Structure formats: structure tokens, C-alpha cells
Amino acid sequence: xxxxxxxxxxALVFCSTLVFSLYAQSTGKEAFQAKxxxxxxxxxxDLIGPDLKDLSKRREIKWILGFIQDPGKYLxxxxxxxxxxxxxxxxxxxxxxxxxxxxxxxxxIDTQSxxxxxxxxxxxxTGDAINGKKLFLGKVRLEKGGVACISCHSVAGEGKLGGGxxxxxxxxxxxxxxxxxxxxxxxxxxPTMKGIFDKKPLVEKEVNDxxxxxxxxxPVKPGNHQANFIYIGLGGFxxxxxxxxxxxxxxxxxVRRKLVEGEK
Ligand code: HEC
Ligand code: HEC
Numbered sequence: 001x002x003x004x005x006x007x008x009x010x011a012l013v014f015c016s017t018l019v020f021s022l023y024a025q026s027t028g029k030e031a032f033q034a035k036x037x038x039x040x041x042x043x044x045x046d047l048i049g050p051d052l053k054d055l056s057k058r059r060e061i062k063w064i065l066g067f068i069q070d071p072g073k074y075l076x077x078x079x080x081x082x083x084x085x086x087x088x089x090x091x092x093x094x095x096x097x098x099x100x101x102x103x104x105x106x107x108x109i110d111t112q113s114x115x116x117x118x119x120x121x122x123x124x125x126t127g128d129a130i131n132g133k134k135l136f137l138g139k140v141r142l143e144k145g146g147v148a149c150i151s152c153h154s155v156a157g158e159g160k161l162g163g164g165x166x167x168x169x170x171x172x173x174x175x176x177x178x179x180x181x182x183x184x185x186x187x188x189x190x191p192t193m194k195g196i197f198d199k200k201p202l203v204e205k206e207v208n209d210x211x212x213x214x215x216x217x218x219p220v221k222p223g224n225h226q227a228n229f230i231y232i233g234l235g236g237f238x239x240x241x242x243x244x245x246x247x248x249x250x251x252x253x254x255v256r257r258k259l260v261e262g263e264k
Contacts, residue, residue, distance in 0.1 A: 027104045028106075028107050028109075029108050031097075031101055032109070035095050035189065036105070038183050038184060038186065038189045039092070039180075039183070039184070039189060040052050041053075042109055042113060043112065047180040047183060048090060048181075048184055049088055049090075050084070050087075052109050052113075053112075053113045054113050055106070055110075055113070056106070056113075057113075061106065063078075063080070065102045065106060067081070068102040068105055068106070069098070069099065069102050071091070071092040071093070071094060072094050075091055089176040089177075090176055090177060093189070093190050093191050094191065095189075096191065125208035125212070127205070127207075127208030127210070127211055127213075129209070129212040129213045129215070130213075131209045132206075132208075132210045132211070132213025133158075133213045135148070135213075136148070136149045136150060136153075136158070136210060136213055137150050137158060138150050138151070142202065142206060143206065144200040144201060144203065146196055146200040146201070146202065147196050150163040151163075151164045151166075152167040152192075152193075153167045153168065153169065153170045154169050154170070154171075155171050155217055156171040156217075156219060166192065167192065167193070170217075171217055171219055172219060173214050174214045174215045174217065181214060181215075182207065182211050185202060185207045185210055185211055186207050188201075188202070
């Protein structure tokens with residue numbers, strides 16, 4: 001009797017562990033494809049971010065789980081995090097990963113580290129840089145109705161007031177990310193942008209044209225936009241003064257006349 005209970009107990013624990021680990025792996029896989037694969041491969045080389053093969057061999061599990069949940073904290077304060085940022089030049093965004101999801105992801109990365117997967121060849125898009133610039137500036141509408149990049153991003157020398165400031169300046173984005181920029185543009189895996197572009201993604205031609213545009217941007221000396229603000233401010237001030245002068249010219253004359261008449 002006791003033996004049988006032990007056996008049943010063992011079978012139950014075994015099955016549930018198996019089911020659970022399969023489940024963790026499959027949710028890990030889904031989450032990885034949806035949230036990480038546009039910037040990371042496992043065993044196929046660096047993309048925007050480092051190749052995650054053998055991650056658990058080079059980092060402690062506590063570090064891995066912490067980093068996945070809140071990369072910003074590590075990139076700003078942690079020694080390894082700071083070194084990674086110097087090397088990869090782009091901040092991994094905070095993707096709102098929960099503690100459980102982080103565990104699933106770490107487990108999935110581990111299981112995938114064994115295989116020797118093929119090198120991912122990033123197909124370098126050929127597009128129309130001039131149309132890409134128009135798309136960026138919102139002069140040509142995005143086909144699916146996404147919001148023009150300029151409302152949140154700036155590029156040196158573009159737009160009188162330099163564009164939006166919610167997102168980072170993209171002047172040197174091509175220099176920072178290289179050809180993997182093509183993958184980034186395809187999925188735009190940034191939390192602030194996902195809300196808009198998940199439902200209204202860029203179509204392939206837009207990705208190609210934007211890529212072509214970013215790869216041709218020439219850096220402009222910084223400070224131009226501030227100068228623009230000052231000139232516009234100064235110009236505005238002069239115009240306002242001229243309007244006052246015009247509107248009040250008669251009043252002044254009246255006052256002067258009264259003064260002159262008063263003297264008589
Ligand atoms: C927008 C691109 C991007 C996305 C999306 C992204 N990462 Fe990253 N990740 C990076 C970059 C870039 C780095 C290198 C550190 C830095 O500069 O921010 C990095 C670093 C890491 C590291 C540290 C690697 C090491 O060698 O120590 C881990 C772990 C990691 N990412 C896991 C993930 C996981 C898991 C996801 C999905 C939930 C994810 N990342 C999504 C860009 C991204
Ligand atoms: C609603 C505002 C918004 C719009 C519209 C927007 N972005 Fe972004 N983008 C952001 C923010 C904010 C970030 C920084 C990451 C984050 O917090 O999500 C970002 C990050 C990026 C990055 C990574 C930059 C880096 O230095 O790490 C790229 C590339 C990018 N956006 C491209 C584009 C392109 C191309 C378009 C137009 C098709 C666009 N964005 C439209 C807000 C926006």
C-alpha cells in the first residue's frame with residue numbers, strides 16, 4: 001500500500017514537473033520570439049544586442065533575471081551593464097517582463113544554447129532614401145496609419161524645430177546599430193512605440209526606404225536647433241515690438257500734442 005502511494009506520488013510529481021518545464025519552455029519561446037528575437041539571437045551572432053548563447057555560463061542567474069526585468073538599472077549602475085552599454089551603444093529598453101516571465105525566458109535561452117544554429121544573414125535592404133526621408137518627416141503618410149517618426153524623434157538638421165523629444169535622436173542610429181537596424185525597423189521593439197506600431201506596422205517598402213534614409217544621414221554639428229530657437233525667439237520679439245510701435249504711433253502723437261498744447 002505504502003509502496004503504491006509512493007509510486008503514484010512519484011508519477012504525479014514527475015508528470016507535473018515535465019508538463020511544467022515543457023510549458024515554461026513553450027511560453028519562454030513565445031515570449032522570446034515576440035519580445036527579444038528582433039535584437040538577440042541564440043547562437044547566431046550579435047544583432048542589435050549580444051548573442052545570448054551560453055548566457056548562463058557567463059553570468060549568474062540572479063544577474064540574468066534582474067537584467068531582463070529592469071535593464072536600465074544595470075546599464076546605469078552595474079559594472080557589467082556599463083561595459084555592455086559601451087560595446088552595444090544602445091540601451092536595451094525596459095520591456096515590462098515579470099519575474100516569472102524572466103525565468104521562462106532564461107530557461108528557454110538555456111535550452112537553445114546547446115544547438116549550433118546557423119548564422120542569421122541580415123538581408124541589407126535597398127530602398128529609396130528620399131522617400132524614406134519624407135516618411136520620417138511625415139510628408140508622405142505611413143501606409144497603415146502609424147504616427148510619423150518626427151513627432152517623437154529628431155535627426156540633426158531636419159525640421160525647423162528639430163522634431164519630437166519623447167524618443168532618442170536618431171542622427172547616428174545607423175552608425176550605432178549597423179545592418180541590424182533592418183531588423184529593428186521591421187519590428188520596432190520599443191515599449192513606447194509598440195502601442196502604435198503593433199497595430200499599424202511599417203510595410204516592407206517603408207522599412208527599406210527608412211533604412212536607406214538612416215544610412216545616408218550626415219551628422220550635423222550639434223547646437224543648430226538651439227540656435228534656431230534663439231533666432232525664432234528674437235525674430236518674434238522684433239515683430240511684436242514693431243506691431244506695438246505701429247498701433248501706438250497715434251497715441252504717442254496725441255500725448256505729445258496735448259503736452260505741446262498744454263505748454264501754450
Ligand atoms: C531593442 C533591442 C533589444 C530588445 C528588444 C531586447 N534586448 Fe536584450 N539587449 C539589447 C542590447 C543593446 C544589449 C546590450 C546592453 C545594452 O547596451 O543595452 C542587451 C543585453 C541583454 C542581456 C545581457 C547579455 C549579456 O551578454 O550579458 C540579456 C540577458 C538580454 N539582453 C536579454 C533580453 C531578453 C530576454 C529580451 C526579451 C525579453 C531582450 N533582451 C530584448 C537589446 C535588446
Ligand atoms: C509615440 C512616439 C514615437 C514615434 C511616433 C516613433 N518613436 Fe521610435 N522611439 C520612441 C521612444 C520613446 C523610444 C525609446 C525607447 C522606448 O522608450 O520605447 C524610441 C526608440 C526608437 C529607436 C531606437 C533608438 C535608440 O537610440 O535606441 C529607433 C530606431 C526608432 N525609435 C525608430 C523610429 C521610427 C523609424 C519611427 C517612425 C516610423 C519611430 N521611431 C516613431 C518613440 C516613438
